Amino acid sequence: MNSLFVRVDDKQYGPFSRHELRGLAKKGKFTPGDWVWHDEDNAWVHAEQLNELKSLFSDESVFDAPKSTVMAIGGGKGGVGKTVMTASIGVALASLGNKVVMVDADLGGANLHTVMGILEPEYTFFDFYTLQRESLNDIILETNVQNLGLISGACGTLGLANPKYSQKLRFIKQLRSVDADFLLLDLGAGSSYNIIDFFLAADEGIIVTNPDPMAIQEAFNFIKVCLLRKLKRAFHGNKAVTALLDHEEITRPGRMQVTLADVLEKVNEIDERTGDFFQQVLESYRPKLLLNMVAGPKDVKEGVAIQAAAAEILNIDVNFIGFVSQDQSVREAVRSLKPFLLQDPKSQASQDLSKLINVKMLGKSMFKSLWEKRKLHKRLQEEKNKYPELNLSDKAPTCSVRCFYWGDCEYQNGGHPCTVRHLEPIFKG
Ligand SMILES: Nc1ncnc2c1ncn2[C@@H]1O[C@H](COP(=O)(O)OP(=O)(O)OP(=O)(O)O)[C@@H](O)[C@H]1O
Ligand SMILES: [Mg+2]
Structure with a gap:
């Protein structure tokens, strides 16, 4: 339950x-x-x-913790680093001894498997949605990292981008039965209902954005749309609250004329008990914010800006957990089909993320985190050494007269691996 x-x-x-x-x-x-x-x-x-x-x-602070923690990684804008963060957070949590399963919930553009160097996933969501595999546990793939599993999205299957309500519910219900300490959901871009429902189904939501104004705007909008959906669901049976939430000045994209504090006041006027519930939803909605691709101290302010706006306009507390630097090694990692934490555990981006994971995500004290950081660093180095090198050009077809473009290609180099069709294994996956 x-x-x-x-x-x-x-x-x-x-x-x-x-x-x-x-x-x-x-x-x-x-x-x-x-x-x-x-x-x-x-x-x-x-x-x-x-x-x-x-x-x-009871007064006891012991609170029977749920079996697994579901974390969703979303953020509105495309290309801000949701997928690369999911992969590296997965690697870090698994390296610290947790059983982790990453789920590629980007149903329209699955690519988490590629970041993990899996070119042809044996099972994907497609098998689950089409009922060829009954349980999510049946479609977990092993990755090259110990303790880290992956549920791969189905690429190139348009129908899955908009699953039926029943399919979505089946997925959300089954999430809790996956055998893992942590489940990480990599969400797609945008703020469609499907994405929001996955975000709200998680125990913790992490919003990734970069410091560009458009990304910041979309991240804020994502936070707002999720909150409104959560409130509307919680007060679905209450016509007066629903009318307040449907008010054009709240739902309109862009400028909000009315703050959620104003709405709370009005709900309290309707009836105090309903006001208590409303306030509880506002208090317990505490998304984490991760600022990615930070190029300098000025950029960090953008995270604080979202936090301040969310407090003022939405009356909620966004937890700005910190930033990961803009770092060339992240790009190189993607090109080598590796999570960036394993490409170079010493890079600035890897160090930034390791710090965040210990202190802000797992709630370790500063002292304990230093110890854990060392442990993590050692484990990452071990995983890095074991991680297979994947050279896509090994799989490229040989340049020959049999190629469609023979005689017409400026990169023609007969008898050698083709340097243009080297990405075909990814397209086929
Ligand atoms: N900290 C960083 N430094 C440098 N480049 C980065 C960083 N983070 C991400 N990138 C680059 O941004 C690209 C996009 O990242 P990613 O695919 O994770 O975005 P996304 O948010 O998942 O996009 P989509 O919404 O389309 O799924 C990566 O290929 C990587 O090259
Ligand atoms: Mg992605």
Whole structure:
């Protein structure tokens, strides 16, 4: 059980995650006598009747942690580094001894497998969506890194870019059954409903952007659209709140005339209990922000700018976890079909990301993080040494008279590997 509906005074709210319900319970706004929907019994029951919820009302800080943590990596703009970050975050978490599965949820432009040097994935989402493979566990591919698995997206399958609602639900439901400590979802560009729903299904959302104004604008818009969808879902059964959220001045792209603090005030006027739930959704929506391709201290300010705007306009706390420098070795890594953390663990980008992972993502103290950083560095070096070199030109066809372009090609060099068709293995994948 990951999220629940709550009924108060004949109005239904939710779904709320356990984390959100715990926040409400701590403030005394969600009590053991409140009604919650129990899927198995298909009935409303008092919260205290569910064993799974008892710990929410106890003072003990022990909170039975979920089996796995699902992290979604999104961000609105294309080309900002979502995929390269997913691959390297996956490598780092696996190198620290966690069981990690990366999921290429970019259904329109799957390429995570290429970054991992897998040219022809044996299974892809296509097998799952077309029911040829029943479970997500059946389509996990091994990568060249220990403890790191990959669920590959299906490339070149247009139909999958817009999965049916039932297919999406089946995927989201099954995410929790994947056998892993961490699941990393690499999302596509844009802020379509499919992408947002994957982002909101995760326990943690990481928004990647670069410091360019257009990317910053799209990252902010992504944060806003996700928040509005989350609020609309939670207050689906409440007509007055829905009307407030549908108001043109909130939903219109670009300038927002009304802030979410204004909306909260109005919801509180409707009824205080609903206001409490509304505030809880705002408080618990805390996306992480990672600024990529930073070229200097001036760029770092852009992350703070998003944070400030989100606080002022959306009334939420964006967690700006830090930055990764613009670094030529990231480009080289992509060309060598490797995660950049393994291409060169000492590069500036690798050092930036390693620091972020220990301190900001895994919440290690500064002291512990120094220790872990050393451990990570050592493990990355070992993985780097084991990682196979993939030379695409080895797989290129030999330049010969049999080629369609023979006699017409400025790169013609008979008997040698073709330097133009060297990428064909990627296209075929
Ligand atoms: N820190 C960096 N320094 C230099 N180049 C980078 C950095 N991060 C990413 N890049 C470059 O940006 C390119 C795009 O990255 P990536 O494919 O991860 O973007 P994306 O956000 O996943 O794009 P899409 O939305 O299209 O899937 C990479 O091929 C890489 O060359
Ligand atoms: Mg991508």
